Amino acid sequence: MTTKKVLSIIGLSVAGILLLVAVFTSWYTVDESEQxxxxxxxxxxxxxxxxxxxxxxxxxxxxxxxxxxxxYSLQFGYNQNAEGEIVAYDKETKMITxxxxxxxxxxVVQWKITDPKKYLxxxxxxxxILHDATSSSIxxxxxxxxxxxxxxxxxxxxxxxTRDLLASLIEKxxxxxxxxxxxxxxxxxxxxxxxxxxxxxxxARETMNTKINEAKKYENQKRNEALGEKAAIxxxxxxxxxxxxxxxxxxxxxxxxxxxxxxxxxxxxxxxLVMETLETVLPNAKLYIMNDDGGxxxxxxxxxxxxxxxxxxxEKEETKETKEGGGN
Numbered sequence: 251m252t253t254k255k256v257l258s259i260i261g262l263s264v265a266g267i268l269l270l271v272a273v274f275t276s277w278y279t280v281d282e283s284e285q286x287x288x289x290x291x292x293x294x295x296x297x298x299x300x301x302x303x304x305x306x307x308x309x310x311x312x313x314x315x316x317x318x319x320x321x322y323s324l325q326f327g328y329n330q331n332a333e334g335e336i337v338a339y340d341k342e343t344k345m346i347t348x349x350x351x352x353x354x355x356x357x358v359v360q361w362k363i364t365d366p367k368k369y370l371x372x373x374x375x376x377x378x379i380l381h382d383a384t385s386s387s388i389x390x391x392x393x394x395x396x397x398x399x400x401x402x403x404x405x406x407x408x409x410x411x412t413r414d415l416l417a418s419l420i421e422k423x424x425x426x427x428x429x430x431x432x433x434x435x436x437x438x439x440x441x442x443x444x445x446x447x448x449x450x451x452x453x454a455r456e457t458m459n460t461k462i463n464e465a466k467k468y469e470n471q472k473r474n475e476a477l478g479e480k481a482a483i484x485x486x487x488x489x490x491x492x493x494x495x496x497x498x499x500x501x502x503x504x505x506x507x508x509x510x511x512x513x514x515x516x517x518x519x520x521x522x523l524v525m526e527t528l529e530t531v532l533p534n535a536k537l538y539i540m541n542d543d544g545g546x547x548x549x550x551x552x553x554x555x556x557x558x559x560x561x562x563x564x565e566k567e568e569t570k571e572t573k574e575g576g577g578n
Contacts, residue, residue: 276305276306276307276308277303277304277305277306278303278304278306278314279302279303279304280299280300280301280304280316282301283318283319283320284301284316284317284318284319285297285298285299285316285317285319285363286298286299286304286314286315286316286317286366287314287317287367287370288306288312288313288314289312289313289314289370290307290311291311294366294367294371295312297365297366297367298314315366315370317363317366317369318363319362319363321360321361321362321430322360322361322362322363323358323359323360323361324358324359324360324361324377324380324381325356325358326342326343326356326357326358326359326381326384326385326388327339327342327343327354327355327356327357328343328356328435338354340354340440342385343356344440345388345389345392345393346393347392347393347395347397347400348392348393348394348395349396349397351397352439353392353397353400353401353437353438353439353440354436354437354438354439355388355392355434355436356434356435356437357388357409357412357432357433357434357435358432358435359416359429359431359432360429360430360432360433361380361420361427361428361429362427362428362430363426363427364426364427364428366426367426368424368425369425369426369427372423372424372426373423373425376426376427379420379423380420380425380427380429383416383419383420383423384416384432387412387415388412388432390415391411391412391415392408395408398451400437401437401439402455405434405437408434409432409433409434410432412432413429413431416429416432508523
């Protein structure tokens, strides 16, 4: 075999290899949960977010870097090994609060890649930058918080402030990452005895809140009862007021009628009023009316006459007795 033929075979082999490389490296697939960056001679030119089969220039002219659109989780202060066990890093999570107490703070940061170009080329290790920024943010917020807030009711506020500070830092670093959420996993004291003491304090605070709520409930109940009683008293008073007004109006009407009669015949009206008053004051007394000269006025004893037996009844009674005597 001559040298020319050997060179020809080598050339064909190289051409075939290059053709195979061109065919297999000119196509790439992007899943619905992925995004890609096309790099041309080491420079990012295009970001592809549409799913499906795409064409590019063969390697080494162009290459595609595929990134997931999923939400990642950064575990700060602990990790999970291959056996599923939790490994804590107390040295990393040990922090000083604003009132100079030591706490251990674990948290999770949820983040995602929103700009693949910046994620690739604006930093060598964007996840390390995110980790360091997380450490700086949580230490800053814990350092300005009281230990009671960090251990009990202030966790939600610490999470929100840490997220805002971390998001602003990542935005300044411009590494193509967006922070979605910060969740405190565990905030505790390093000493078991101190931890138990703070647990007792927390329980006492919850008991206090329970008692306060019960007292407010009792207060509201008594207030409602008092308001109901007040409304009932006001209603009765309003009824008595209306009754008194109507009674007074009736008395005025009666007095007006008496005054009209008095103007017509003053003496008769005066005597009648005196007699009615005496009958009312002395209902069982016998009345004798005297005139101005000291003499007794004629008085018709109607009440006594009602008790006297009529003459006709007496005659009937005598007749009955006579008949009975004759029969004997």
